[in-house]
Amino acid sequence: MKKILIGCLFVSIFANAQFTFKGTINNYPNKRVIIKLNKSLDGIVIGNLTTDANGKFSLPVKENYTGVVEMSLFDAKKNYSFLADNSNIDFQAEITADGDLEVSNPGNLINYKYKDFINYEIKNGDILSQLKLIKNWYNPKDEFYKSLDKEITNISSTKKIDIDNYPFLNYYVEAMKLVKDSEANPTQKSLNSLLNHFKNSGEYFETSGLGKSLIYNYLNISSSLASSSSKTQAEWQEKFDHSIENLLNEVDTETDRGQNILAVTINFLNTYELKDLLTKYMKKAESLTCKITPELSEVIYVNNSIKEGGKVPNIKFTRKLNGKYSSLYDLKNKYKLILVWASWCGHCQHEMPRVKEFYENFKKSGGEIIGLAVDYDENDWKNAIKELPWLNDSDLLYWDSQFVKELNISGTPTLILVDSNNKILKISSKISEISKEIK
Structure with missing residues (x-):
């Protein structure tokens, strides 16, 4: 009976861990490491770890995965990529005097x-x-x-390195070349090459960590070509729109890839505040009658919700604020001002004295500010909030923070004023615009 149980336990462990991503960073003891997998053109956090006294960490990846594994250290502004082919990765590295990661052992054959x-x-x-x-x-x-x-x-x-026996590496090298070539040569030829890539590349496109860059290159080149051949803003928009239409027609928005490319396009248009085109392609997304991918569904929801007149989602806090608030909806104030900021953000520091001045009367009128920080370093964040009198929270995941996605944040500072029913009254980057809404 014991042998059977041991055998079952072994099978269970094997089934739940496809491969292990681990490493030793010699001079990085007791410090944080964030691990992401790339799926559907987006990085998904699967590990928020702390190295041991020897700089070691280990993370079991519980799925069959071929793609890029991203690792973030320090302030999360530096990402390091490893190629995964569903085999164990066990790398060795150290931090240089310049703060870079120097890898002495890449971890497995593909790397x-x-x-x-x-x-x-x-x-x-x-x-x-x-x-x-x-x-x-x-x-x-x-x-x-x-x-x-x-x-x-x-x-x-020297004989050229043969990578034919490594399909994902082969794809990654070609895709990286296309990223660089299309950035260096923003021409119609590059546009055609990108379009051909979107249509014909296999599933590695979604897991390579390069897909979004390729789509952005297509959109940026399209915008540039339209601008160079247009005399008016209306003419530019028409030509840019035509290029987007061509892209979406070619990739077919009834496919998963087409929908994920549409989702990236909508986010691009939202970031650059191209409202007419954003409205058009939001309607296109909403009119799809086929099964919608989770990624596009989330983009539709967020863009419909996070706007003036929409309802803000119930942001969950990492801890009970003031010992009693677990989420945004727990606060029953007349007004709530969500302040998305960061300790490293220069524009935030410039705006903060004005926010402090605003807060005194805002508090008296029944309002409360909830500061949500796009931070990574806990000490930097804690030092920054010492002089801030309102509620503050951060999951210390930088731009991978859950509230960033839920609130559709593309820059800091972002201020979102809501009423007692959590209806969004105003979205701005300046407190002066918010103060006009307080009655």
Whole structure:
């Protein structure tokens, strides 16, 4: 009976952990690590860990996954990518004096192969061309000339790294090249190459961590080409709109990919406040009669809710604020002002004295401010809120914070004024605009 139970336990553990992502960062003890997988063109947090005294951490990934694993350290502004092919990753690294991550052991075969490939490309690209230029400045009889000539010969004779046996690596390299080429050459040819990629690439497009960059490149190039050939704003908008229509027709919005590309497009239009186009493509999304992907469904919901006249969602706090408020709806004030900010945000620091001045009378009129910080470092956040008299919270996940998605935040500061029924009265980046709504 014991053997059967042990066997069942082993099978259960194996079934629940497809592979393990772990690492040792030698000079990074007792510090946070955030791990994300890329799914449906978005990074999903699967681990918020703390390294041990030796800088080690380990995270079981409980699903079959081929794609990019992103790791964030320090202030979460630095992301490091590892390629995952559903096999264990066990890397070794250390933090350099400049604050970068220097990886000595990439962790598994696909990451070793990627490291070798990148080294080959760098040496046979910029380094080789620079060495040849430098060599021209020396006499063939010079020892340094001979050393240069030897290194040039060594690099030139190095066999190209074969990555054909690594399908995801092959895709990733090609997609990365397309990202760089389309950024460097914003032409109709690049637009066509991007469109062809969206239509014909396999499932790695969604998990590579590059999909959103490729879509943004398409939209930015479309906008640029429309601008260069237009005399009026209306003409530009018409041409830009035509390019978006062409994209969505080609990828087919009744497919998962088409809907996820539509979701990214809507967020792009919202970020740049292109209201007419945003309204059009929101209506397009809402009119779909097929099954809607969760990603597009969330975008529709958030864009319909987070606007003046909409109802703010019930944001859950990470702890009980003032010992009694677990969520936004627990506050029954006449007015609530949601202040989305960050300790590192210069514009926030500029606005904060005005917010403090506003708060005294706002509090007397039955209002309360709830500060939600897009922060990562706990000490920075705690130091920043010492002088703030209102309620404050942060899950310390930077732009991966849940409230960022729920409130459709694209920049800081963002101020959202709601009434006692949680109806949104005003959204602004300036407290002066908010104060006009208080009666």
